[in-house]
Structures are given as structure tokens and as C-alpha cells.
Amino acid sequence: MAHETRVLRPEEWDVWYDHLELAFGGVPEAAEERELYRSLTETGRSLGVWDGETCVASAGAFTFRVSVPGGALVPAAGVTMVGVTPTHRRRGLLGALMRRQLDDIRAGGEPLAVLTASDPAIYGRFGYGTATYALAVDIDTTRVGLRLPPGTDGVRLRLVDPEKGLAACEEVYAELVPRRPGMTARQPGWERQALLDPESNRAGRSPLKCVLAERETDGRVVGYARYRVRPDWDPAGSAGVVDVQDLDALDPAAYGALWSYVFGIDLTWTVRAHKRPVDDPLLHLVSDVRRARPRTRDSMHVRLVDLGAALEARTYGAPVDVVFEVADAFCPWNAGRWRLTGDAKGASCARTGDPAELALSVAELGAAYLGGVTLTSLAGAGLVTELRPGALAEASRAFVSDLAPWLPHGF
Structure with a gap:
């Protein structure tokens, strides 16, 4: 049939x-x-x-x-x-x-298609490149302390019902979105994803908890953490685990105060957090980063659907004027030579007949697009070819983002 x-x-x-x-x-x-x-x-x-x-x-x-x-x-x-x-x-x-x-x-x-891959080997042949990575930590809080930023004593923490705290959390999240590449603006209904808490998925953990961080001076909510606690015991006593689902803050003081809170929950020895940014400031707060056991895995894969429009939509951290020779067998409208000219104020990207200076596939451009993967590292793997001396360093510097791109949640 x-x-x-x-x-x-x-x-x-x-x-x-x-x-x-x-x-x-x-x-x-x-x-x-x-x-x-x-x-x-x-x-x-x-x-x-x-x-x-x-x-x-x-x-x-x-x-x-x-x-x-x-x-x-x-x-x-x-x-x-x-x-x-x-x-x-x-x-x-x-x-x-x-x-x-x-x-x-x-x-x-x-101009873009993005996905998270259950099997990352599948999507490269369709032109997707791995553009963001996620950090996971498992921290032994009996042996790891925190160096807290100044001002944490001016932050008040308040436990709330996750449902009742949702609007305040969403305001914090929305303010963070334009600061870091890779984050998605919440479309209506997506705020509910963070509150999913079916009992069948808890695996011995508590219902979802939420704590808000407020400035004592004006009462403004400047951060939040959502987490679950899995009580456990061994012959030495309590051995509970705190699973941090989300922890976001608008300033270092609130950020430090929230991590200090989850580190200090009674009867727990371990704090676990997955899907964190790879440049998470937490790595600089812990006293022993090895005992945080950091590890990474791929997260968001990016596909440039309209190459010119996509490259024009972002800005560049250093001046760039380079001609790409792009291979794109699956979306041939992107294939060919493109001149990218841009800086921190804006960019233009148009077809050109000028000689190519860098050769790569659309998947490599997708990987570098959000600024977390360097063109130089891709060239080291033989995936980008420099045709004009100096073009690789120029373009690689321009594409890099000050903050590592990060996708906070799946879809």
C-alpha cells in the first residue's frame, strides 16, 4: 500500500x-x-x-x-x-x-531550524550542526564549599508553591533571554513545561519545590530555583540528593544565594544539576571543581535555512569581511559564495562572485552560528578550509559570543 x-x-x-x-x-x-x-x-x-x-x-x-x-x-x-x-x-x-x-x-x-537530537548522528546529513552543549554536575556537598559573591546577605529567599511563583520566575527568565544566545523566548503555554511534575516520573523524589530570591531593599524577585529532593539513607546516616531543575538569577548575589540554599538543604549530601550552560559561574564558585564532576553533552543543533538572513540577524564580536564557499546539498539554495560583512552594530550577507576565502558546509556554519563553537576548532578537524591566509582567524574571532550559548529546556 x-x-x-x-x-x-x-x-x-x-x-x-x-x-x-x-x-x-x-x-x-x-x-x-x-x-x-x-x-x-x-x-x-x-x-x-x-x-x-x-x-x-x-x-x-x-x-x-x-x-x-x-x-x-x-x-x-x-x-x-x-x-x-x-x-x-x-x-x-x-x-x-x-x-x-x-x-x-x-x-x-x-531563517533557522533547531532541534535536540535523541540520536545526534542522524541530523548532520540534513545540514544541522551542534551549536550548544549542556553541562551536568554531581556535587558532593560534604566536601565542596562555595565562595559566595558580595551582597548575598542582601538577598531574601522565600519558598513558594511552584504554581504561585510561576509569573515571577517567568519575568526573570524573560529578562535573561536576550543576554545569552540559544535561549528561547517563551511562547504561550511553554511556561507550563517547567511545572510538569507527574508522580510517576519522580522516582522517589519529592514534588517540585520553588524558592524565590528577592532583594531586601525593594522586594524585587531577582532569581529562582526549582528542585526536587530525593531522601536516602546509608549506614552512615542521611544521604539525600537535591536535583536542581532550574536555577536562574539576574545578578551574582542572587545567583550565589540560591546555590548556597540548595547546597544547605538538610539531610542531603549531593546536588545534581543537568542542562546548565557550559560556562556556568557555578564552576567558579565551588571550592573544588573536580568534585563537582562536570561533564558535557550536545544540546541544540542548528540548521541555517536561509543562510543570508540568518547571518544578517546576529552581530559579530569583531569586524569581519570574509567570503564563504558553502556546500549545502540538502538545501541547494544556500550553496555557493557568500560575502559576510559585519561588526558589533550589524551585518550584511549577500551572494558574491569574489574569490572564496573560507570553504565549509552549512552544518559547520550552523555549529558556529550561536558563538559557542569556533571556526578554528572546526578547521582543526578538517571541516573548514582556509583559502586566504588570515581569513580563518578573522572569522573565528567575529563569530564567538561573550557568553556560551545555552538551551535551558528541551522540546
């Missing part, structure tokens, strides 16, 4: 999502989580491949705005819910969905 690829109809959502659960191992999600993603699904941006009445492959997109170096919020398609049923693998369904999706994204005028 021929397969039919079509935009998702709202009444098909349950069958479509059942397929997705099967593609990711077949474990049903908690009802709360399923209902959240039902409400967030943009059916007009969701594709399904059908074999009769059975959905056998899927791909979706969320409408996002992603912060880029310089603070602009750039429209981006948040690629999501990609899966192929085990019975229909190796039939070209994934490639066909990626083709249709990128064509649709281009037609919609979004």
Missing part, C-alpha cells in the same frame, strides 16, 4: 502521538505530560506518514524565537516529534519528512 504524507488533522492527534511513543520505546507518558504536549502541538506544522489508518512516521515543529549574539530574537522552527515506526525503517520516510519540513520552513520565512 502506498504511504500518504499529510499535515496532521486535530482529530488524529492521539493516533499520531501513540506512534511517537512507540518510536521512542513504547513507554506511555504520564497523562499530565501527554495533555501538555497535546496543547502545545501545532497541528498545521505537524506531519504524519500513514500506511492505511496507521501512522508510521512523524515530524513536527514549534514556532520559536531564539536569541542570537547581539540580543536579537530570530524566528526559528523548533523541530520535534520526529520518529519512524520500527516496521517502516530504511524506506526513506525520514529523509522525505526532512525534505518537506525544510521546504515548509523556508516558505514560512524562518
Whole structure:
């Protein structure tokens, strides 16, 4: 039977999502989580491949705005819910969905597509490059202390119900978005993701907790932490774990006060935090970074859909005037020579017939786009070729961001 690829109809959502659960191992999600993603699904941006009445492959997109170096919020398609049923693998369904999706994204005028990959080896062939990484720490708080910034004694901490504290947390988050590349501006409904707390997912941990950091001088909320505690005991006594889900602050004093709080929760020995920025100031606050056991993994993958518009949307930390020879077999409208001219005030990027100075693929430009991966490091791996002496150093310096790009949550 021929397969039919079509935009998702709202009444098909349950069958479509059942397929997705099967593609990711077949474990049903908690009802709360399923209902959240039902409400967030943009059916007009969701594709399904059908074999009769059975959905056998899927791909979706969320409408996002992603912060880029310089603070602009750039429209981006948040690629999501990609899966192929085990019975229909190796039939070209994934490639066909990626083709249709990128064509649709281009037609919609979004210069970027972004995703988090369950299997990062899949997406390079479609032009995605790994642009952000996430830091994880497991800190032995019995042996690691904190060097607190000045002013922490002027911060008041207040435990609140996570639901009641949500609006204040969102105000802090929104203020942070333009400061650091890679963060997504909250679209309506996405604030609910942070409060997902189904009992079936707790694995012995407490319900979600929230603490607000307020300035004593004016009472303004300048930070927050959301966390869970997993009580535990061993022959020596208490051995609980604090799992930090989110911890954000607008200034060093609030930041230090919040980490001091989670380090000091009674009956716990370990603080765990995943999905932190790789340049997290926490690494400079701890007394022994080795015992924080830092490690990283890939996070956001970026695909330049409209290369010229994407490169013009950000600013550059140093003056740059370079001609790229770009390879892009999957989206050939990007292939060819482009002259990028820019600085901290803005940029232009247009096609040119001038001689190429750097040669690379669109995936390498995607990796470097948010400023966390250097063109120099990619050249060291043989992925960027310098054709004019000095062009590599010039471009690499220009692309780097002062703060490492960071995606705080998945999608």
C-alpha cells in the first residue's frame, strides 16, 4: 500500500502521538505530560506518514524565537516529534519528512531550524550542526564549599508553591533571554513545561519545590530555583540528593544565594544539576571543581535555512569581511559564495562572485552560528578550509559570543 504524507488533522492527534511513543520505546507518558504536549502541538506544522489508518512516521515543529549574539530574537522552527515506526525503517520516510519540513520552513520565512537530537548522528546529513552543549554536575556537598559573591546577605529567599511563583520566575527568565544566545523566548503555554511534575516520573523524589530570591531593599524577585529532593539513607546516616531543575538569577548575589540554599538543604549530601550552560559561574564558585564532576553533552543543533538572513540577524564580536564557499546539498539554495560583512552594530550577507576565502558546509556554519563553537576548532578537524591566509582567524574571532550559548529546556 502506498504511504500518504499529510499535515496532521486535530482529530488524529492521539493516533499520531501513540506512534511517537512507540518510536521512542513504547513507554506511555504520564497523562499530565501527554495533555501538555497535546496543547502545545501545532497541528498545521505537524506531519504524519500513514500506511492505511496507521501512522508510521512523524515530524513536527514549534514556532520559536531564539536569541542570537547581539540580543536579537530570530524566528526559528523548533523541530520535534520526529520518529519512524520500527516496521517502516530504511524506506526513506525520514529523509522525505526532512525534505518537506525544510521546504515548509523556508516558505514560512524562518531563517533557522533547531532541534535536540535523541540520536545526534542522524541530523548532520540534513545540514544541522551542534551549536550548544549542556553541562551536568554531581556535587558532593560534604566536601565542596562555595565562595559566595558580595551582597548575598542582601538577598531574601522565600519558598513558594511552584504554581504561585510561576509569573515571577517567568519575568526573570524573560529578562535573561536576550543576554545569552540559544535561549528561547517563551511562547504561550511553554511556561507550563517547567511545572510538569507527574508522580510517576519522580522516582522517589519529592514534588517540585520553588524558592524565590528577592532583594531586601525593594522586594524585587531577582532569581529562582526549582528542585526536587530525593531522601536516602546509608549506614552512615542521611544521604539525600537535591536535583536542581532550574536555577536562574539576574545578578551574582542572587545567583550565589540560591546555590548556597540548595547546597544547605538538610539531610542531603549531593546536588545534581543537568542542562546548565557550559560556562556556568557555578564552576567558579565551588571550592573544588573536580568534585563537582562536570561533564558535557550536545544540546541544540542548528540548521541555517536561509543562510543570508540568518547571518544578517546576529552581530559579530569583531569586524569581519570574509567570503564563504558553502556546500549545502540538502538545501541547494544556500550553496555557493557568500560575502559576510559585519561588526558589533550589524551585518550584511549577500551572494558574491569574489574569490572564496573560507570553504565549509552549512552544518559547520550552523555549529558556529550561536558563538559557542569556533571556526578554528572546526578547521582543526578538517571541516573548514582556509583559502586566504588570515581569513580563518578573522572569522573565528567575529563569530564567538561573550557568553556560551545555552538551551535551558528541551522540546
